[in-house]
Amino acid sequence: MDTFIQLTVDALTLGSVYALIALGYTLVYGVLKLLNFAHGDVFMVGSFIGFGVLQLLGGAADPIVPVWLLILLVTFAAMAGCAALGVVIERFAYRPLRDAPRIAPLISALGVSFFLANSMQLLFGAAPRNYDTFSLSDGALYLRGFDVGNVKVPLLRIVTVLAAFVLMITLWVLVNRTRTGKAMRATSFDREAAAMMGIDIDRVIVFTFVLGSALAGAAGVLFALRVPTAVSIGFIAGLKGFIAAVIGGIGSIPGAMAGGLILGFAEAFTQGYISTRWSDLLVFVILIVFMLFRPQGLFGTPDIKKV
């Protein structure tokens, strides 16, 4: 039972990060029908921005602000930085190709991904960056928390999962209860019709990239609070976020959240109960199974073609 509880905690933590990444993919796909393969690298940049701001604020060992404020500021800085990066990427890599054949923006996305990864490596080198969260308040984030049976749930895990859920709920409210969200949904449904209704498509698309990239930035910080970040993490994280989005139904926000959590559970429980060697394999098997039997994902709608 203790193992089950521990693995559930692991799964929720992992799944929350995947869900945030998946949301970025799904938002952009929903509005633009574009798979933004640079999204994983935006996540990586977010973790580096967070590291930089953390150092500016005194580092984990001697922060100049309280711990809770430090984490908030680091997260917001990463979100803001990534949002700005998302705007730049959209403006220069995707907007000129909006009316081109669909393969063109896809290739452009791959190019942006390589560009970001290699630029970061050139600027910051290959060495991992450790937030050293353990040193924050003398390990309080690791040592304090609450117990579920014999299993300790440390504060850091709680912060990660709660923060991710708050962001997801905020996004849901934004998309479903605001005018801007309505415009986003209209654009994703029918871009031309939305334009004819007076919706500024360019603004909607930019806003979508801002949102998606900001979520990736937040995911980057939440990830790096627990494990060292490096330039190389973008690819794997992006891939898993993409798989989560596909499982949940690409274009569906609840789907991305569910997909992320499903992926987190699949990975954690496979590692815990079956074998640590099989977890990545199982993740890709799940993807293949969904593609074969439910290609629209859990919450997506089937593609209906008129005959």
Place this chain on the structure above:
Amino acid sequence: MKKAIGLALAVLVAATVATTAEGSRRAAAASAAIGCNGTMKIGFPTPLTGGAGFLGNEQMSWAKYAVKTLAPRLGLKIQLVPGDTPVEQGAGAATTVAQKFIADKKMVAIIGPSTSGAVAASSTAFAAAGLAHVSPSATRTSLTQTVDGKKEGTSSFFRVVPGDYVQGPTDANYMVKTLKVSKVAIMDFQEPYSVGLADAVEKTLKAARVSTTRLSASNTTTDYSAFVTRVPSDADIVFFPTQKPGDAQTFAQQLIEQGKKAKVFGGDGSNNSEQFKVPGSYVSNFAPDITKVPRDKAIVAGWKKANPGKEVGSFGPPTYGAVEVVLRAIKLGCNAGGGKLASRKAVVRQVKKVRIKNWILGGSFRFSTKSNDPLNAKFYIFKIASNGSYQPVP
């Protein structure tokens, strides 16, 4: 149909010709004489980027320093050529770099490769090209000795540090005799270095009747939570032979996070006091702290002057030693050839004859007569103190 067969035959003939030409070119490159008066090249395949980039960059700084200071003393003009072999890219990167070095006619010897995986991937090619390759850090036993009927290195591969056949039992015996462990979890990362070392440790522990749990993660794992969950709550030690010290730090922190009592025991790959510094953990390495060796004072001072702001690590000094071995072998080859190397193989023939009286790691250096390993080399164990520094254990 006839056209298809004809085309297939043409492709086959072309491939055969190309392969033969390549083989001839390599054989020619291996056998061509090289003048010792001009600039000769030494290649260095090492991970300059990726999770083990810290190791490669440290080794490169010492290799550059060694070439700069030692080559003129031996009357040699040497150009050091780096080749990046990130551990995450596995054998592919090592093979690509090896091919580039082999094709360079001025290349007379190789320092490295640094990692066991890269040696396993490229040693056959280097040997076919007649290139001696002397590693300062590849420790997998089967690179120089036959293990389960298999030997991964060739007769042209040498190393200046002892292999896992020393590290494994040293670490395991320390756990058994000093730490008095009863249960140990052992990780590997599905690549030659960690699997070899984990096997060596597991063998010694099992012989001492210590209960072991084996875990295996892929080389690209970053979050070890689920692995930590599988560590038995009464395990004393987790043997963690990673090549990425940051991962050792993460694992040790996640052990504390989950309230497990086990301490992390890293191999030489995790030796980095900036990245792995959880107090109470252990690390083993093939080099002592040379800043405490009196006769290395001048070398250390010179290196620090050339690398301001940097501290002496444990991977650099053996690299200096490897360069010294290679340069002396080249010099011996030049002397034997009357001022030129008869071929690249002339260096291979001289490597084992190298004797160094004042070895940078202490004592003197020579190769074993039984293998291409150093004679009587040993591993050192360090415990991480409360301030994060590495303290040698008695």
